[in-house]
Amino acid sequence: MRYAHEVDKVRAAEQALMARLPDGTLMARAAAGLAAVCARLLPRVYGARVVLLVGGGANGGDTLYAGALLARRGARVVALRAGTSVHEGGAAALRAAGGRLLPPDATGEIDTADLVIDGLTGIGGSGGLREPHATLARRASAAPATLVACDVPSGVDASTGAVAGTAVHADVTVTFGTHKPGLIIDPGAAHCGVVELVDIGLGADLPDPDVVAARPDDVRPPEPGPESDKYRRGVVGVIAGSGTFPGAAVLAAGAAVRGGAGMVRFASDAHAVELVRQRWPETVTRVVEPGPDVLAEIGRVQAWVVGPGLGGGERAEALVGAVLASDVPVLVDADGLNAVSRSDALRRALLCRDVPTVLTPHAGELARLLRVDRDAIEARRLEHARRAAVELGATVLLKGSTTLVAELDRPVRVNPTGTAWLATAGTGDVLSGLVGALLAGGMAALEAAAAGAYLHGLAARLASGREGREAPISAEDVLRAIPDAFRTLD
Numbered sequence: 001m002r003y004a005h006e007v008d009k010v011r012a013a014e015q016a017l018m019a020r021l022p023d024g025t026l027m028a029r030a031a032a033g034l035a036a037v038c039a040r041l042l043p044r045v046y047g048a049r050v051v052l053l054v055g056g057g058a059n060g061g062d063t064l065y066a067g068a069l070l071a072r073r074g075a076r077v078v079a080l081r082a083g084t085s086v087h088e089g090g091a092a093a094l095r096a097a098g099g100r101l102l103p104p105d106a107t108g109e110i111d112t113a114d115l116v117i118d119g120l121t122g123i124g125g126s127g128g129l130r131e132p133h134a135t136l137a138r139r140a141s142a143a144p145a146t147l148v149a150c151d152v153p154s155g156v157d158a159s160t161g162a163v164a165g166t167a168v169h170a171d172v173t174v175t176f177g178t179h180k181p182g183l184i185i186d187p188g189a190a191h192c193g194v195v196e197l198v199d200i201g202l203g204a205d206l207p208d209p210d211v212v213a214a215r216p217d218d219v220r221p222p223e224p225g226p227e228s229d230k231y232r233r234g235v236v237g238v239i240a241g242s243g244t245f246p247g248a249a250v251l252a253a254g255a256a257v258r259g260g261a262g263m264v265r266f267a268s269d270a271h272a273v274e275l276v277r278q279r280w281p282e283t284v285t286r287v288v289e290p291g292p293d294v295l296a297e298i299g300r301v302q303a304w305v306v307g308p309g310l311g312g313g314e315r316a317e318a319l320v321g322a323v324l325a326s327d328v329p330v331l332v333d334a335d336g337l338n339a340v341s342r343s344d345a346l347r348r349a350l351l352c353r354d355v356p357t358v359l360t361p362h363a364g365e366l367a368r369l370l371r372v373d374r375d376a377i378e379a380r381r382l383e384h385a386r387r388a389a390v391e392l393g394a395t396v397l398l399k400g401s402t403t404l405v406a407e408l409d410r411p412v413r414v415n416p417t418g419t420a421w422l423a424t425a426g427t428g429d430v431l432s433g434l435v436g437a438l439l440a441g442g443m444a445a446l447e448a449a450a451a452g453a454y455l456h457g458l459a460a461r462l463a464s465g466r467e468g469r470e471a472p473i474s475a476e477d478v479l480r481a482i483p484d485a486f487r488t489l490d
């Protein structure tokens with residue numbers, strides 16, 4: 001797992017470690033790590049033009065000391081002072097190494113630099129960048145030089161990834177001690193470029209992480225053993241589709257089949273059932289009308305998926321209500337979520353459940369569930385995913401540019417796979433069927449949601465092709481690539 005800690009935890013760990021070390025040790029470690037990465041990025045350090053953008057805090061201090069190390073190796077280093085004051089020790093070190101400090105209006109230096117280090121703000125930055133910081137950030141982001149962010153791209157909120165105005169667009173971010181959530185969650189993540197972690201010795205002082213991102217060997221879907229039969233591998237019940245949206249049913253049912261379910265029971269109206277039966281003859285289908293015994297009519301399952309393409313109105317509400325009253329794990333998606341948004345009774349049913357529920361909203365659906373603006377969700381994804389998990393009493397998988405999975409009192413999972421091509425109609429239906437299969441296979445809600453998002457993102461990447469040569473994909477392509485995604489796991 002890749003671990004990330006919010007700012008208060010990083011500061012507490014730094015304080016604890018600093019109390020045991022001579023003054024300046026941590027900054028020296030950070031600066032040495034930063035300078036080493038910069039030296040690797042330059043074809044040659046000697047004679048290279050390096051510009052430092054220096055704010056008034058310790059982030060500027062790290063940057064000045066790193067600049068001093070590069071100046072000692074023969075780089076021509078100038079620092080543009082953004083703050084009214086700069087770190088004194090760092091400034092003295094730079095001068096002693098032959099570097100110069102210039103006022104912030106010497107922006108012409110940026111345009112001719114080989115490498116720029118952004119030390120405007122780090123974990124102490126808050127709100128949109130003020131002037132002259134914002135102008136320096138824009139100029140450096142547009143310049144041809146390699147742009148290296150010290151700890152965090154300035155303008156990105158380290159704890160959340162929120163960007164309130166201008167922020168540096170780095171090629172590389174050199175971060176210290178641990179990852180910060182803002183480096184792996186959009187919109188902040190999109191500003192980081194490649195992230196390099198420098199160990200400054202915080203390890204033992206860091207508490208449990210706030211946010212984690214899986215590596216390939218962390219994803220372990222259930223595997224059938226010699227004694228498995230279709231029932232033990234997990235039966236998924238999928239209730240999806242309507243006269244208006246029958247395609248969602250075909251995709252969700254197909255993803256449950258491809259996701260490793262032992263058996264898929266599919267139920268809906270006659271049209272959706274006919275389409276699913278034709279496309280997925282291995283499913284057991286049933287035409288149902290909402291009613292008190294609807295689940296018993298469909299048969300016993302180990303997990304339900306309800307919602308894709310269900311349409312609006314009373315039918316959707318009744319079917320979601322029936323599933324929420326069941327005693328097995330449930331995944332609610334799409335129109336199922338909209339039904340919950342409309343109905344206080346369904347909200348109460350959600351909170352009353354004592355078996356896991358997974359909700360898989362995109363930002364618009366979550367906005368309706370939480371009754372906030374969609375833009376607020378996009379800007380502060382971490383906060384809203386966590387809030388939804390608390391308020392709705394469920395495991396919440398928030399889809400989008402960085403997919404997050406939040407559950408009460410657990411680190412938030414950030415999905416590291418995926419591609420921008422995934423933003424196409426129907427891919428959400430595929431995700432719901434896939435996660436449903438993993439739930440039916442016995443995975444816990446958080447693990448099933450995170451593993452499903454991982455495999456889904458990987459399938460999309462495999463379908464869209466080699467990096468740099470990607471092609472548009474359809475939801476059907478993602479569905480077809482699910483077995484390949486499973487094969488890439490260790």
Ligand SMILES: NC(=O)C1=CN([C@@H]2O[C@H](COP(=O)(O)OP(=O)(O)OC[C@H]3O[C@@H](n4cnc5c(N)ncnc54)[C@H](O)[C@@H]3O)[C@@H](O)[C@H]2O)[C@@H](O)CC1
Binds near residue numbers: 030083129
């Ligand atoms: N505390 C420690 O032991 C260590 C800290 N380190 C560095 O110290 C950084 C944190 O330093 P600080 O706490 O001094 O904070 P920062 O240097 O990150 O930011 C504070 C400075 O930025 C200004 N600022 C904040 N928001 C702004 C905005 N929106 N627009 C313009 N200016 C803004 C403040 O006025 C202040 O001058 C880390 O990111 C890291 O780079 C490292 O040296 C490792 C060790």
Ligand SMILES: [K+]
Binds near residue numbers: 149150151153
């Ligand atoms: K920075």
